[in-house]
Amino acid sequence: MKLKLYVMDIRELERADLCERALRLLDPVRKEKAMKAGNEKDRARSVGAGLLLLLGYVNHSGRNEDLQILSPTRIIQTIEDEEKKRGRPLAEGICYEISDAGKPAWKGPHFNLSHSGNYAVLVTGDVLVGIDVQEPRRVLHKSIGSYHSFCKLESYLKCTGRGIGKRIDACYAELKEAEESGEYYFRNIPMPDEYDLWICARIDKEVAK
Numbered sequence: 001m002k003l004k005l006y007v008m009d010i011r012e013l014e015r016a017d018l019c020e021r022a023l024r025l026l027d028p029v030r031k032e033k034a035m036k037a038g039n040e041k042d043r044a045r046s047v048g049a050g051l052l053l054l055l056g057y058v059n060h061s062g063r064n065e066d067l068q069i070l071s072p073t074r075i076i077q078t079i080e081d082e083e084k085k086r087g088r089p090l091a092e093g094i095c096y097e098i099s100d101a102g103k104p105a106w107k108g109p110h111f112n113l114s115h116s117g118n119y120a121v122l123v124t125g126d127v128l129v130g131i132d133v134q135e136p137r138r139v140l141h142k143s144i145g146s147y148h149s150f151c152k153l154e155s156y157l158k159c160t161g162r163g164i165g166k167r168i169d170a171c172y173a174e175l176k177e178a179e180e181s182g183e184y185y186f187r188n189i190p191m192p193d194e195y196d197l198w199i200c201a202r203i204d205k206e207v208a209k
Helices: 010-014 016-023 028-035 040-058 072-086 147-160 168-181
Strands: 003-009 096-098 104-106 110-116 119-125 129-134 184-188 196-202
Touching: 003 010, 003 040, 003 072, 003 129, 003 196, 010 016, 010 040, 010 072, 016 028, 016 040, 016 072, 028 040, 040 072, 040 110, 040 119, 110 147, 119 129, 119 196, 129 147, 147 168, 147 184, 147 196, 168 184
Parallel strands: 110 129
Antiparallel strands: 003 119, 096 104, 110 119, 129 196, 184 196
């Protein structure tokens, strides 16, 4: 099983000039989603996720689950340099479908995106993957529990390709069963400023050999 993690601090993208520069690089689906964002912060998160998608699309080989906070400016430059070498926009190569649950998938590696607060994150892999990042939230509805436990649950549900389609307690019960089954891999990645980040992957015994 090969998983690769990408984490970006999106705050640079709150600058209008840098955000516009990044928008020109995105594929039409991500660009449209970013343009519909309600404010600058939401747009920066959406654009950051789109940049990570491009980076992961061309640089998904190997395995790396270590935390490294990436700079939007450096990623933009990397993508622009790669486009010059290839002589075409990288976004032209991205073709993916959105499932009924809203999860995108492309041909090739599996991937999943998330963003919250100051961070956008991406995981790619040779198996089904899910990722979730949550900014610190001290007060959640009592049925949901802490943002730590909810983050882990979200990573699992995204790995399965489903959203929360039933009672939250039933979702947590399903998560517990998934952990006990040994069919899923879970990893918590330590983040700055008390953010929480979880990766979930479906263990494929054939891939693992």
